[in-house]
Amino acid sequence: xxxxxxxxxxxxxxxxxxxxxxxxxxxxxxxxxxxxxxxxxxxxxxxxxxxxxxxxxxxxxxxxxxxxxxxxxxxxxxxxxxxxxxxxxxxxxxxxxxxxxxxxxxxxxxxxxxxxxxxxxxxxxxxxxxxxxxxxxxxxxxxxxxxxxxxxxxxxxxxxxxxxxxxxxxxxxxxxxxxxxxxxxxxxxxxxxxxxxxxxxxxxxxxxxxxxxxxxxxxxxxxxxxxxxxxxxxxxxxxxxxxxxxxxxxxxxxxxxxxxxxxxxxxxxxxxxxxxxxxxxxxxxxxxxxxxxxxxxxxxxxxxxxxxxxxxxxxxxxxxxxxxxxxxxxxxxxxxxxxxxxxxxxxxxxxxxxxxxxxxxxxxxxxxxxxxxxxxxxxxxxxxxxxxxxxxxxxxxxxxxxxxxxxxxxxxxxxxxxxxxxxxxxxxxxxxxxxxxxxxxxxxxxxxxxxxxxxxxxxxx
Numbered sequence: 509x510x511x512x513x514x515x516x517x518x519x520x521x522x523x524x525x526x527x528x529x530x531x532x533x534x535x536x537x538x539x540x541x542x543x544x545x546x547x548x549x550x551x552x553x554x555x556x557x558x559x560x561x562x563x564x565x566x567x568x569x570x571x572x573x574x575x576x577x578x579x580x581x582x583x584x585x586x587x588x589x590x591x592x593x594x595x596x597x598x599x600x601x602x603x604x605x606x607x608x609x610x611x612x613x614x615x616x617x618x619x620x621x622x623x624x625x626x627x628x629x630x631x632x633x634x635x636x637x638x639x640x641x642x643x644x645x646x647x648x649x650x651x652x653x654x655x656x657x658x659x660x661x662x663x664x665x666x667x668x669x670x671x672x673x674x675x676x677x678x679x680x681x682x683x684x685x686x687x688x689x690x691x692x693x694x695x696x697x698x699x700x701x702x703x704x705x706x707x708x709x710x711x712x713x714x715x716x717x718x719x720x721x722x723x724x725x726x727x728x729x730x731x732x733x734x735x736x737x738x739x740x741x742x743x744x745x746x747x748x749x750x751x752x753x754x755x756x757x758x759x760x761x762x763x764x765x766x767x768x769x770x771x772x773x774x775x776x777x778x779x780x781x782x783x784x785x786x787x788x789x790x791x792x793x794x795x796x797x798x799x800x801x802x803x804x805x806x807x808x809x810x811x812x813x814x815x816x817x818x819x820x821x822x823x824x825x826x827x828x829x830x831x832x833x834x835x836x837x838x839x840x841x842x843x844x845x846x847x848x849x850x851x852x853x854x855x856x857x858x859x860x861x862x863x864x865x866x867x868x869x870x871x872x873x874x875x876x877x878x879x880x881x882x883x884x885x886x887x888x889x890x891x892x893x894x895x896x897x898x899x900x901x902x903x904x905x906x907x908x909x910x911x912x913x914x915x916x917x918x919x920x921x922x923x924x925x926x927x928x929x930x931x932x933x934x935x936x937x938x939x940x941x942x943x944x945x946x947x948x949x950x951x952x953x954x955x956x957x958x959x960x961x962x963x964x965x966x967x968x969x
Contacts, residue, residue: 515724516762517755519704525555526751536565540572543809546579551757554810558750558802566802573805573833576812583941584882584914585874586815586837588637588674589630592846593618593656595858597643599715600628601701602787603743604778605844605858606643608715610784616846617647620659629849631665633841633867634773636883636917637672638938639697644678644716653677657691667965672885674739678716679726682717685733695772696730697739698723702746703755711746727759731767736894738763739817745791745798753803757810769895773815773837774807776800780821780859788859789797797826801833808834813898820863827863828877833892837936841867871921872930875892875937883921886968905921911945912953913968917961920967 531539539553549557560566594617597606605613618626630638640656642648653675660670675688676697684952688696700723708720717723728737740759742752760770778800779791795803807816818827818835820842827838843849844857865873871881885898886909915938922934938957943952949969956967 515721516788517724517758518651519705522703522751522758524755525552526558526748528555528559529828530559530561531556531565531787532571533562533565535967536560536568540568540809543572543812543854544575546576548812548813549810551754551761551810554757554806555750555754556831557806557809558753560802566798570801570805570833571587573808576808577795577832577834577836580812581836582880582911582944583878584880584910585831585835586637586882586884586914587635587840588639588837588871589633589867590639590643590842590844591623591626591630591636591660592844592848592858593623594642594648596643596645596647596848599643599713599717601715601717602711602713603746603782603785603791605782605785605788605856607785612784617645617652618656618846620655622847623656623659624663626847627660627663627670628665631670633666634883634921635841635867636668636670637674637694637885638670639674639676639839641676641755648677648681650677650684654687654691657693661692669697671883671966672888676739679723680729680735682729685735689734690772692824693738694885695739696727696735697773697775698726698730699741699743699775699777700724700755702758703742703752703759704747707747714786724784727763728766731763731769735768737772737897739773739775739815740771741773741777741817743777743779744794744795744803745779747793749793749795749799749803753806756807760811760814767895769898770811771814772897773817774811775817775819776804776807777819777821780862781789783856787935800826801830804830804835804887805833807813820861821859823862824865826874831877831879838870840870841865868926868930870927871926871934875930875934878937880911880914880937880941881918881921883917884910884913884968885917886913889968908946908949909969911941912949912956915942915945915953916956916960916967919957920965923960 595606618750672694674695712718744931764770782788815836817837819839922931
């Protein structure tokens with residue numbers, strides 16, 4: 509087994525902290541009071557919050573997470589969609605529908621024409637941010653991905669185009685990341701799946717992904733290669749969720765110490781059934797809805813300025829509730845198979861989707877709940893990324909950009925894509941929300957909204 513001297517993680521410490529007994533009310537109240545100062549908490553303090561079982565303590569924890577979410581992110585939720593370019597894979601991950609041993613899966617690698625068509629379908633829905641994903645295989649090389657990125661960026665639907673592409677592909681070398689950086693990507697995403705080395709070996713028996721250490725240090729190589737924003741995460745259901753959350757926090761602290769900036773996002777997927785992956789139908793360490801809410805709240809409290817991503821794996825009802833506890837980015841209208849936006853096969857994806865609403869249905873429900881669906885990409889395009897983003901976020905200055913940009917990008921969606929009922933209630937929400945924008949940008953926001961109503965597009969601060 510790996511030891512603390514072989515990686516940046518102290519595995520004995522993680523084991524100990526993930527088994528702590530429930531804290532007292534006094535301990536919980538003290539930690540939450542500290543958390544509300546928006547400076548984060550220690551891994552040890554997070555371990556105590558993860559040990560909370562008492563319903564009254566859990567209510568305090570969720571309320572604190574809601575407070576922190578509102579203070580930093582307000583009512584904004586950033587929307588994106590995944591674009592799967594291929595499902596060939598040399599790995600044999602036991603929980604994944606794309607696993608090499610899944611002989612029932614129809615394998616496909618999109619051509620560049622098909623990638624352009626899929627991008628066009630997403631643009632027609634109103635998406636502006638996409639996540640390019642593929643399995644790890646020789647026919648889905650870095651060169652293929654770089655061409656896919658440029659193909660997607662080149663697509664136009666009237667005046668609409670993709671404004672930001674994030675990428676989730678297998679780990680690269682430093683040189684590989686330098687090439688990816690030149691492709692003008694936003695965030696590079698890669699999940700450790702489980703940070704427990706023994707469990708990792710069990711669930712990844714073969715293929716390049718079986719190399720635990722190579723995957724653990726992928727973000728070090730990415731940041732060394734010039735990638736400003738990285739996204740980490742674990743697949744919940746493989747091991748003790750408390751252990752995984754604490755390891756995510758330690759990973760974030762390691763990146764902060766080594767590169768001066770932690771992860772831009774943390775993702776929190778739970779295992780969902782996938783055809784051809786028997787383990788996915790019976791997760792070895794299932795996470796209850798209550799514990800899922802708790803772990804999201806603890807991540808929000810611990811890493812207040814880091815985005816938390818929630819996918820369409822979860823049901824609409826649970827997603828609605830969890831938005832309040834710290835989630836800042838969501839996928840919507842997602843398909844998890846290559847070509848899925850034009851010819852979807854329900855059983856041919858990487859995993860089962862729990863939220864099958866269209867993008868407009870998601871947006872309509874968000875409006876009803878008082879959220880601003882945001883398609884903003886202003887920070888990427890103004891260079892407010894990595895450490896520069898955090899330098900603005902931590903003192904609260906990022907609010908001068910986020911709400912105005914979110915409102916304007918939402919208004920653009922309403923004018924160009926929404927049905928009349930959705931447009932009407934969405935514009936009413938914008939009118940109500942713009943009064944909460946910082947006074948110093950009120951005039952600029954008013955002008956941007958008027959210009960958007962007049963037909964100008966892609967306005968951002």
